[in-house]
Amino acid sequence: MIKLKSKQNILIKYFREGLSQRAIAREVGMDRKTVKRYIEEYESKLQEIENFNGEIDKGELIQNLVDSPKYDTSNRVKRKLTDEIEEKIKNFLEENRIKRQGGLHKQTKKIIDIHEALEAEGYNISYSTVRNAVHGLARKEKEAFIRGTYQPGCICEFDWGEVKVTISGKQRKLQMAVFTSAYGNYRLAFLFTKQKTECFQEAHALFFERVGGVFQTMVYDNMKVAVKQFVGTEKEPTEGLLKLSSYYLFQFRFCNAAKGNEKGHVEKSVEIVRRKAFAFRDTFETLEEANHYLLEVCHKLNQRTIKKDTNQTAEQLLQEENGHLLPSRPPFDAARVVHPRVDKYSTVTIDQSHYSVPDHLVGEVLKVKIYSNRILCFYQEENVAEHHRLTGSHEWSLQLEHYVKTLKKKPGALADSAALQQASKKIKNIYKAYYTSSPKDFVELMQLVKEGTSLSVIEQSIEELRKINPEHVTTDKIKILCKKNRDAPLSLPILSSQESKAIEHHAQENLKEYDTLFQTGSIGTKEGIA
Structure with missing residues (x-):
């Protein structure tokens, strides 16, 4: 040419x-x-x-x-690419499409595989001819996108997005649950540690509670928390999604595989929310602080004008949608329930991490409710333990009071126990200050905690005794003061004469404080102290 x-x-x-x-x-x-x-x-x-x-x-x-000269190729005869070969190529491409729908996108044939398959069947054709044929067929099958119109309160789209932030000095990879209404482009997002069913459910409960109603149809892609499995070309929903739908009565539908355009509002929202929030700040003390910041960013985004012709913001359009939403309900109990057996360490294993329960339950089967940020353990419908949920794998959450029965038999094991190392700083300070030489008495103090006495009340009692004389900080006296605070007036404890002399030796101010502490005024005379 x-x-x-x-x-x-x-x-x-x-x-x-x-x-x-x-x-x-x-x-x-x-x-x-x-x-x-x-x-x-x-x-x-x-x-x-x-x-x-x-x-x-x-x-x-x-x-x-x-224009440049062009050859007329309209009547040119195909030499190698016959109708038969083209039909073969179409069959291979259709086979690839079915595999992708079945989640087998990594097992589809590439162009070079199609070429090899044709050669294996005895066809004499070059790779470039096959490549051009595949590209030509792809151009013929390009889809047109139909712009949708949406009714108020009808459609809301959901998707996950990954966010990397620093929490308490440690970089964490968090999952951002993003909701976007199709009608008004109202956006709301929440951060979770994992893409688990309980997080998926809690995100919906938080969203519906904040918008004051339930959208009639929710749209999802092929995420694992929503799609249990593919049955042919159909998608079977998970039990978690069915429970949500049954409670809130919304309908749902899934996008086709690799068709992000079918929920284009939320696809764009994930990118926008992530950039507007965490491109400007990515360091927080707690996950709660990060979530509070994210909600503030979403609020600012929803103040922007969406409809230019009416000058309405996303928040104003949501108010318009409120009249078309399904009625609001109390938040869904977003908990995954499992029934593990208590192991020899008196722990239950949840998502590869261990959580302690009272040691008398070793060998028993418990009901455990797993929320996004906490773990509740039940035995015969009684709540026997509660933990903050761990975010990693192979971690241990041990509460010292759960091991009181065992430590009573083995008090010497207390000092080096993992339970003591994981105890709160306040408990460890009490142990180091008053109980290093008497671990058995410390175990008795933990029994008091186990029976329901708050640590703050115990600290108050210790401080009152310490002001009088540090030697008075014993478990027995702490118990007396705690009981006094619960059941005042309290019958006066009998003190030894040696202790009485030590009290009298203190200044008059301390003596008055001690008399008030033990309610000697209710007896009437100081002689009431033996």
Whole structure:
């Protein structure tokens, strides 16, 4: 095919310089018939332009006149790519489509695999021909997108997005649950540690509670918390999604595989919310602080104008949608329930991490409710333990009071126990200050905690005794003061004469404080102390 410059050269030499077609062919090194054809085509199109009568586009005629020469390939016969081979290629592409729908996108045939398969069947065809055929078929099958119109309160889309932030000095990878209404583009997002069923359910409960109602239809992609499995081309919903739908009465539908455009609102929202929030700040003390910040960012985004013609914001459009939402309900109990057996360490294993329970339950089967941020353990419908949920794997959450029974038998094991190491700083300080040489008494103090006495009450009692005399900080006296605070007035404890002398030795102010502490005024005379 000659280039446009060659065509221009031919036309100039013929029409401007007056050279013959034969002379031009010799000069440009081209066949005379080719030179003749381009000259005749030019004259013919020029005549059409001059005789233009409006029946066709004059601009199109001019473009044809000056365009590069093109070969007419409309009647060219395919040499290698026969109809039979093209049909074979179509079958391979259809096989790939079915595999992708079944979640087997990593097991589809590439172009080179299709070429090898055709050669194995005895077809003599080049790789480039197969490649061009595949690309040609793909162009034929490109889909058109239909712009949707949405009714208020009808459609809400959901998706997950990954966020990397620093919590308490440690970088964490969090999962951001994002909701976007299709009608008003109202956005709301929440951070979770995992993409688990309980997090998925809690996100919906939080969203519906905040917007004050339930959207009629929720849209999801093929996420594991929503799609249990593929049955042919159909998708079977998970039990967690069915429970949500049954409680809130919303309908749901799934996007086709790899069709993010079918929930384009939330696909864009994940990127926008993540960038507007965490491109500006990514360091927090707690997950709660990060979530509070994220909600503030969403609130600012929802103050922006969405509909230019009416100057309405996303928040105003949500108010318009409220009248079309399904009725609001009390928040869904977003808990995953399992029934583990208590192991020899008096722990239950949840998602590869261990949580302690009272040691008398070793070997028993418990009911455990797993929430996004806490673990509740039940034995015969009684709540026997509660933990903050661990975010990693192979971690241990041990509460010292759960091991009181065992430590009573083995008090020497207390100092080096993992339970003591994981105890709160306040408990460890009490142990180091008063009980390092009497672990058995410390175990008795933990029994008091186990029976329901708050640590703050115990700390208050210790402080009152310490002000009088540090030697008075014993478990027995702590118990007395705690009981006094619960059941005042309290019958006065009998003190030894040696302790009485020690009290009298203190200043008058301390004596008055001690008398008040033990309610000696209720007896009437100081002689009431033996």
